[in-house]
Amino acid sequence: MSLKLTDTIVDKLPLPSTGNKITYDDDVKGFGIRVTAGGARSFILNYRTRSGLERRYTIGSRPDWKTGPAREEAKSLKKQIDVGADPMGEVSAAREAKTVADLCDRFEKEHLTKKRDSTARDYKALIKNHVLPALRNKKVADVEFTDIDGLHRKISKTAPYLANRTVAVLSKMFGLAIKWRWRTDNPAKGIERNDEQKRHRYLSPAELLKLTEALTRLEDQQAANIFRLLLLTGARRGEVQAAKWEQIDLASGVWTKPGATTKQKTMHRVPLSAPARVLLTALREKAKDDAVYVFPGRGSDHRVEIKNEWRDACVAAGIVESEIVKDKVAVKPSARIHDLRHTYASVLASAGLSLPIIGALLGHSQPATTARYAHLMDDPLRQATERAAAIVTAKGNGAEVVPLHADSKP
Template sequence: MRGTRRLTARQVATTTEPGLYADGDGLYLRVSPAGTRGWIYRYQIGGRRRDMGLGRTAEVSLARARELAGEARALVRDGRDPIEAREAARAATAAEAAARAAPVHTVRAAAEALLAVRRPGWSSPKSAQAWEATLGRYVYPVIGDLDVAAVDTEAVLRVLTPLWAEVPETASRVRGRLEAILDYARVREWRGGDNPARWRGHLDHLLARPHDLAPVRHHRAVPWRAMPAVWQQVRAADGLGARALELVILTACRVGEVRWARWDEIDREARLWVIPAERMKARRAHRVPLTAPALDLLRRRWARRIERGPGAELVFPGQRRGRPISDMTLTTTCRRLGLPAVPHGFRSSFRDWAAETTAESHEVCEAALAHAPRDRVVAAYQRGDLLDRRRRLMDAWAAYLAGEGDGAAGS
C-alpha cells in the first residue's frame, strides 16, 4: 500500500505501478499488474475485512468513487454489509426486469385456456356456454383484465360480494368456477400461493354459507330447461288467457304491458311493438322486437278482433268494455295447465336462460326486460335501447322455445 495522503485526479490518471493507493476513509485506488486501475472500498463488518469493488477509473471518477465509498460507509455504520446490500438490489432489479419481460396471463386468458382443456370432455356445448355466460357477466367486468398472478382475496370479494346475498346460488357457482381458473393457473405456474377463491378455511370465514342465506322472494318461475315443453303446452291450450301467456313468454314483457297491448302500438312491418312511456314501470317508451312466432300470434288475434265497438283497440279485450282481460285470467290459465309458476315468473325463466346459455351482455339482457340501469353513470352513457342486439336475443329465445337447437345468442 502506497501513501496516506488524499489522491488527486492526476495521480489517478497517471499511476501505473501495481499496488493499493489510499485516498482515506477506506477508499483505495488499485492498480493491477496488467496496468488496470480500479476503485475498492475496504471495510470491516462482523469481525472480518472485506473489499468492495466500485468500478474502473475509466467509468468512475475520483469524485464519484468518494461518493460511492461514503454510501457504503453509511451502510456499515448501520450494521449492514454494503456488498450484500448491493447484491440484493441487483437481484430485485433483475426480478423486476424478468417480470416485465414475462408474458401477462390475465384472468380472462386463463379462463379461456381452461375452457379449451375442459370443453372436449363435456357432453353438451351448453356447459361451456354456461361457464362463458357467468364469467362474462360477473367476473370479466371486474377482474377479467387483471394479471392472474395478482388476484388476491380482495379481488375475489369484489366479484362475489355484490352477488352473495342477492343470488347466492349463482354466486356460489361463480366462486367455484373462479377457484378452478386459479387452480389451473397455479398448475401452469402462472401464479403461486394459496387459492384466494377457495371456500374451506378461507372464504367461509368471510362470507355467509349460501344455504344459510334467506332466499330473495321471487315470482314462482318455470326452470328455463323446461320452457320448450311448457311453451308447447301453452300454445296448444284454448282461451284468450293462453294467447296472452304466449305473448308474455315470447316477449318477456310484464303481464300488465301485455294485457293492455293496443293495436296502434304494433308495427307488424317493422316487427316492433312500441309501448308508450305512461304504461312502462320505468316511465320511458319501450321498443319490443317481435319474433316470427309473436307476429304469427298477432296475425291470428287480428283476424279474430272485434270489428266494431269499444274494446276493438285492445289486443286482448276483456268482457268489460274498454278493459283488457284480467290478471286472474292469466293466473287461472297457469293453474288450469298445471304450471308451477305465476305469469310474471316467465320473465325470470327468460332471464335465467339468457344468463346460462348466451354470451350476450348484462346490459342487453336487462334492456330486454325493460330494466333501467341501476348505475347512474351507465344510464348516462347508455342512450340507445340496444334494439338490434335485443332482436337477436329474442329470436334466439323463440328458437329455443321451438326446440330449434339451444337457441344460443351472442356467441
Template sequence: MAGEKITKRTVDGLQPMERDFVRWDGLLTGFGVRVRASGSRSFVAAYRLGGRNTPWRRVTIAAVGSMTVDSARKEAERIIAGARLGQDRAAQKARKRAEMTVAQVCDLYLAEGCETKKASTLATDRGRIERHIKPLLGKRLIGEVARAEIEKFMRDVANGKTAADVKTRLHGRAIVEGGKGTASRTVGLLGGIFSFAVSRHLRPDNPVRGVKRYPDKKGETFLSPAELARLGEALGAAEASGANYAAVAVIRLLAFTGARKGEVASLRWSEIDLERGYLRLGDSKTGAKVIPLGAPAIEVLAGLPRIDGAQFVFPAATGGAAFQGVDKVWRKVRAAANFPALRLHDLRHSFASVGLARGDALAVIGAILGHADVKTTSRYAHLADDPVRNAANEISKSVHAAFSGKPSAKIVPFAAKRGA
C-alpha cells in the first residue's frame, strides 16, 4: 500500500485494466480507489482488527463521483480509527445487507450489477423486476428466500398471477402477460440477481440454481408464405383505413429486413444509405451494425416524408424523440390477420425462414441479421434443407416408381464381382 497521495487528478487518470485493481494512497494507509475491469470506480478503506497476523478487511466507502476525494479520505480515517477500537465496518454493512429485501437487492443490482448491459436490455430487466419480481417476492428478506419459493414464483407467473394492463404516460399502456416463456425468462433474471447477491456476500448460495425451468419456446414462430400473405393483407387494410403511416412503415421494414424493432423504430436519417442499399446503425443490441436493404425496403424508405428538423426517420409528434406507437397498430393488424399472439420479433424469424427455404446458407442469414455468434443463427438450422431427408425422399420416390412399373424410375444394377 504505497504511492503518492490520491487527488482528484489521480482519480480522473485511473484507467481500467483486464482485472480489478486498487490504487492505494501514499499518506493514509488503508485508503484507496478500486477500479473494476468494467470501468466503475469506488473509494475503499482497508483495515485490520488486530495485529499483523490478522487478515485485512475491506469496505466500500462510495462510488467515485458521489463523494469528493477529501470527503472519502475523512470517512476512511473514521473507519480505520474505529477498527483500532474494535469496530468492524465491513461486518456492520454485511449484517445490514442481510436484512435487505429482495426489492432492495433488485434496486442495488440495477444500480451496480448491470454495468455491461445495454440500455434496451436494462429496460427489459427493469420491466420484469417491477412487473413480476417485486410484486411476488419484493418484501421477502434476501437471505430467507428458498428454492421452493422460486419454484412457486415461476408457477405463479406462468399462471398469470402478475398479468396486468398498466397505463403508462398520458396515452400509453403496458400489457403485462404471464405464460411459461415469461416465467422462465424472469427466473433466469432472478438467477442473475441472486448471483449478484452472493458476490456481494448478501447470502451464501443461489436458490435459483437447480430450479427446472419451462422450455422457453420464444422465437420459434415462423410464418409460411400463405400466412405472410394474410398478414400483408391485414396491414394493407389497416393502412387504407387510416392507420398511422409510421407504424405501418416500421412493420413493413421489419418484415423486409429482418431487423429488430428498436433498430427500425429509432432509425435516424443519418444512418440511411439508399444509394448503396444499407442501413449503417451507430448502435444496436450487438453494437455498430450494417443492415443490407432489399428493393422493397428501399421503396418503403424512399417514400417516407422527411420532417424538417427531425433526426429520427419516425419522429414522435412532440418532444423530438422517436415514435413509440408501433405496438398499438401491430395489435390491431395481428388480430385482423388472426394471429393474436404473434410478436413483432417473429417477423425477424420469418425473414430467416424464408431465406433458408430459398437455399441461403446459415452464415449468410446470420450476416444479414447481424448475429455476433453463429450459435444464434443455428436456431434456424432445422428449417434448412436436410440433405439426408432429401436423399431419403428421392430414394423413396424411386422405389415407389419401380413398384408402380413407371419407366421414369432409374434402377442401377449392382456390378458383378470378378470371378463370380
C-alpha cells in the first residue's frame, strides 16, 4: 500500500492486530511509516546497497518527527546511498564497535598474561579503579585526547605518580588497539606527565636494628621471613614471594631465578649468604615434603599480600611519617618494601664493593641502573683518605710535617 503520506494520514493509520505494518509513500521510493500493534509509529527507509544488500533504516518516530522533515531526510539519505553510503550498515557497525571495556578485557587476556604477576596485578587494579569507571562504555574509536588528559588531571590531584602510570597503561592499550585495527591513532600520546623525583631511600643502621627487632615480634612470621630474605638477598619482592624450592640449592647455597620471574627476563643465578641459607634451611625443615613455594599462600599459589604486615613492622620500628586522612593525623611507613632492596645495595656499596659486583647480585641488566649507588661507594673511601690526611698533617707525632699549601717550598 502506498500514498502521499501526511501527518493526518500517518496518525490515523489503523493498528495491526499483531506485529507491524508498513505504509509506503508514493512520492519517495522506499520511504514509509511503520505502525506496530502496540501503537508505535516510526518513519523508515528501505534501500539497497551497491553490493545488493537490502536494508531498512529507521529515521525517527512520531510525534518527534513530522512527515515533511522525515521525507526530506529520506531524500537526503537516498542521495548518500546513490554514491555508496550505507546508513544502516554504519549504525550496525557503531553498535558492534569495541568499547574501552572490550579493550581492557583483551589487554588483560593477551598482554598482561605475559607480564610478571605483580605487574599484572598492579595494572588490573589500575584499570579497575580508574580506567573503567571513567571510560568503560566509550567506544574505542571515539576516545579523544581530552578524555585521557582529563582523567590524568583528575587522578593527579591526589596521586600524581599514579596518574602518570595510568596514562602509560592507556598509551600501551591504545597502541595495541591500533595494531588490532580498532582505531588509527593513539589518544594518549602527548599527555604532559607530572614531574617525578627518583626515590632513593635506604634504611640507616639504627633503622635496620629497630626493624630487625620488630620482625621478631611480628605476629605473622611468614611475612617477617619474607622481609628478612629481602634484606639478605636484595631480591625484588615478587621474586621472593614467588620463589620455589626447586630454584634453591641449599647445599651449594645458590638461588637460580628463572627468566619468567625476573624483571630483565633472563635467568639470574646468585649466591646465598650464610644467614640466608640458615633462614631457608629452617623454612625447608618446617615445610611439607611436597611444598612448591618457599612462602605458600592459600590454595596452590604463593603468598601475595604483605602490605599490612609491612605497615605493622614499620610502626613497631618507628619507621613512619605523618599523613592527613579525613582531617585526622595518621602515620604510615616512611619506607617501602622495595627500599629493602635499596638498603641491601647501599650496604654493598658502602662496603666498597664494585658496581659490577653490586649489579650482578641485584640482577641489573644495565650498568646505569647500578650507578645510582656510586656515591655511596665514595663514603668509605672518603673516610679512609680523611684518616690518612689526618695522620699526615698531625703535629706532635714525632714525624716531619709536610706543608700542603700551594705556595709551600721544599
